[in-house]
Amino acid sequence: MQCFHCAREVKETTHTPKGYRVDYYLLHTGRTEWTFLKDPKDDLLPLRYLRLTQPVDIISCADCYAKPQIKKRLEDDFNGWKSFFDEKQIEGSEKNSIPRSDHG
Ligand SMILES: [Zn+2]
Numbered sequence: 001m002q003c004f005h006c007a008r009e010v011k012e013t014t015h016t017p018k019g020y021r022v023d024y025y026l027l028h029t030g031r032t033e034w035t036f037l038k039d040p041k042d043d044l045l046p047l048r049y050l051r052l053t054q055p056v057d058i059i060s061c062a063d064c065y066a067k068p069q070i071k072k073r074l075e076d077d078f079n080g081w082k083s084f085f086d087e088k089q090i091e092g093s094e095k096n097s098i099p100r101s102d103h104g
Contacts, residue, residue, distance in 0.1 A: 003061035005070055010061045025065045029077050030055040031085050058084060 001010050003024065010024035031054040037047040064070050077084040 001059055003064055004058045005060060005064040008061055008063075010059055023062055025060045025062070025074070027058040027060065027074050027078060027084070028055070029058060029084050032083055056085075 001024070002008065003010055013023065014021045030052045032050040033053050034048055035051040037049060058074070060070060060074060065074070073082075073084055076082040
C-alpha cells in the first residue's frame with residue numbers, strides 16, 4: 001500500500017507492548033454526484049442527494065496526516081462538508097502543455 005499524497009510505502013498497524021503504532025489513516029470516500037429523487041405520487045419538490053458514484057479509499061501516511069492542510073481536507077470530506085475530490089486533481093491524464101499567457 002502507498003500513501004495517496006507522497007506515495008511512500010505504508011505499513012500495517014503494528015502492536016507493541018505499550019499499545020500500537022499507526023502508520024497510516026484510511027479515509028473511505030469517493031466521487032459523488034448530485035442526484036434527483038422524484039416521487040411521482042406526490043407533488044413535492046424533488047429530493048436532491050449526493051450519491052457515491054465511485055468509492056475510493058484514500059491512504060494517508062502518518063507523516064502526511066500530520067500536515068494541517070491534508071488533515072483538513074480529509075476531515076472536511078469525513079464530515080461531508082467538502083468532497084476530497086472537489087478539486088480536480090486526479091482526472092487522469094493531465095497534460096503538461098497548458099497554454100500560458102504571461103503577457104496579458
Ligand atoms: Zn504520505
